[in-house]
Amino acid sequence: MSLHPQARAYLELYPSDLGLDPASLGQAEIERMRAADGLADRRGPLTRLPFVRDALADDVPIRVYRADPGDHTLPVIVYFHGGGWVFGSVRRNDALGRDLAVRTGAVVVSVDYRLAPEHAFPAAADDAWTVVRDIFARPAFYQSNGRVAVIGDSAGGNLAAVAAWQARDAGLTLAHQVLVYPITDVAMDTASYRDHAKGYGLDAEEMAWFVERYAAAADPLDPRLSPLRLQSCAGLAPATVVTAEHDVLRDESEAYGARMAAEGVSVEVRRYPGMVHGFFGLPGWFDQAEEARAFVADRLRAALAS
Numbered sequence: 001m002s003l004h005p006q007a008r009a010y011l012e013l014y015p016s017d018l019g020l021d022p023a024s025l026g027q028a029e030i031e032r033m034r035a036a037d038g039l040a041d042r043r044g045p046l047t048r049l050p051f052v053r054d055a056l057a058d059d060v061p062i063r064v065y066r067a068d069p070g071d072h073t074l075p076v077i078v079y080f081h082g083g084g085w086v087f088g089s090v091r092r093n094d095a096l097g098r099d100l101a102v103r104t105g106a107v108v109v110s111v112d113y114r115l116a117p118e119h120a121f122p123a124a125a126d127d128a129w130t131v132v133r134d135i136f137a138r139p140a141f142y143q144s145n146g147r148v149a150v151i152g153d154s155a156g157g158n159l160a161a162v163a164a165w166q167a168r169d170a171g172l173t174l175a176h177q178v179l180v181y182p183i184t185d186v187a188m189d190t191a192s193y194r195d196h197a198k199g200y201g202l203d204a205e206e207m208a209w210f211v212e213r214y215a216a217a218a219d220p221l222d223p224r225l226s227p228l229r230l231q232s233c234a235g236l237a238p239a240t241v242v243t244a245e246h247d248v249l250r251d252e253s254e255a256y257g258a259r260m261a262a263e264g265v266s267v268e269v270r271r272y273p274g275m276v277h278g279f280f281g282l283p284g285w286f287d288q289a290e291e292a293r294a295f296v297a298d299r300l301r302a303a304l305a306s
Contacts, residue, residue, distance in 0.1 A: 003246060004274030006286050010201070011276065017084075017202045022209035027117070030086065034115075037092055042284035044095040047102055054090075055141075057134040060127045061112035063090045064142065065101040073145035075106040075175070075304035076135055078128075078163070082154030082180075082281070084210030085116045085124050096281060100151070103297035106304060107142055109135065113159065121215035125224045128159040129166050136172050147304045149176040149237075151296070153280055154249070155210070157182025161227040161256065164237050174237035176303035178296050180280050181242060181249045182256065185228040186211045186220045190251035200246045202277040207248055228256050238266040240299045242292055244275035270295060 003011070018025065018033075025033075051066035068074060079097055081088040090097070090112045097110040113127035132150065135142050152160030157179040164177040188207060197204040215225050223230045241257035243250045250271070257269035272279065272288045283289040 002274065003276070004286075004288070006288075007246065007274055007276045007279070010282075010285055011199065014201060015199050016206060017277070018206050018209070022206055025209070030117075034087055034089070039282060039285075040092075042282045043093070044099055044283045046095055047098040049098055049101060052098075057109070057111075057131040060130050060134075061090070062131060063094070063097060063110045063112070065097050065108040065110070066143070067098075067101040068105060071143065073139070073143050075104075075147035075149065076142050076144045077104060077106045077108050077300060077304075078132055078135065078148065078150045078160075079108055079110045080113065080128055080150070080152035080156030080159040080163075081110070082152070082156045082278075083115075084207070085121075085155045085214035086210055087115070088156070093281070099283075099293065100297070103293060104300045104304070106149075106300070107144065109142065116214040121218045122224050124155070124159055124214070125162050128163045132163045132167055133170070133172070147175045148172075149174060149178070149300055149304060151178035151180070151300070152182065153180035154277065155183055155214075156180075157253070158184065158225075158227070162224050164239075165223065165227060165230055165233075168235050168237070175306075176240065176300060177237045178240045178300065179242070179253065179256070180292075180296070181244055181247055181277055182253050183249060184256040185226045185252045186215065187226070188248075190248075190255075192251040193248045196246050196248050196250075200248070200276050202248055204248050228252060228259065233260045233263040233265055236260055236265045238303060239268075240296060241267065241269040242280065242296065243269065243271045244277055244279055245271055245273050246275065247277040249277060268299065
């Protein structure tokens with residue numbers, strides 16, 4: 001399918017994710033870009049909730065959302081934001097955290113993991129795992145009923161996938177994992193990388209810049225960086241994988257879903273035609289963001305209720 005008209009209009013204004021030559025981005029420019037958010041009004045409304053609290057999971061900053069006004073226990077969903085491990089924050093993704101709490105009825109824990117290049121691999125992965133482990137260790141603090149799921153988009157999808165296999169290996173049972181166009185391999189050698197290398201929102205060159213900032217010194221085969229390189233996917237939590245048709249990450253995301261399914265994991269992969277990377281986080285721009293969020297929420301509610 002060709003680009004959706006909404007995606008085409010978006011790319012006319014934002015042809016690339018960074019908007020600049022990646023080689024020119026020093027620390028001062030990174031800080032400036034972190035502070036600005038030209039798409040704030042497209043991320044959805046800041047729905048008023050009865051409970052929103054900033055806290056710490058061990059030493060990792062988190063924001064906890066609850067749409068249910070009661071004090072009874074609920075399932076918990078851990079959300080990891082995107083941004084190439086370099087950008088993004090709980091504050092920037094506040095609207096999505098609130099939306100997830102409303103749609104799922106669960107407690108949502110949004111994670112402010114450490115960012116690169118100041119904190120290189122595996123800092124973000126370590127923070128993600130710290131939060132998941134803390135939720136299992138302190139259920140009363142989170143008002144958790146013991147049912148826990150993870151969700152993340154892009155680099156956050158990478159962290160969710162990594163936390164899911166770490167939970168399996170630690171004997172902690174996750175109810176579900178939702179991976180929204182996740183980074184699953186840093187080889188960057190798929191057909192979708194070649195077909196969408198430039199001009200589709202997230203350029204191949206920009207993705208290489210993100211990997212360089214986060215994991216230049218890492219082994220690209222380390223499953224904490226590239227979960228597609230896991231020795232075995234057997235026993236992972238049931239999964240939902242969301243992809244965008246015109247996205248460099250499409251093929252590796254779908255390959256991870258296919259590999260999990262081949263090794264006995266219950267998986268549903270859904271590709272959104274005509275869409276580009278980042279659409280899930282911009283319901284004020286893309287109609288299919290609403291469709292994808294409704295689909296994801298249905299999958300989470302079913303998994304957390306069973």
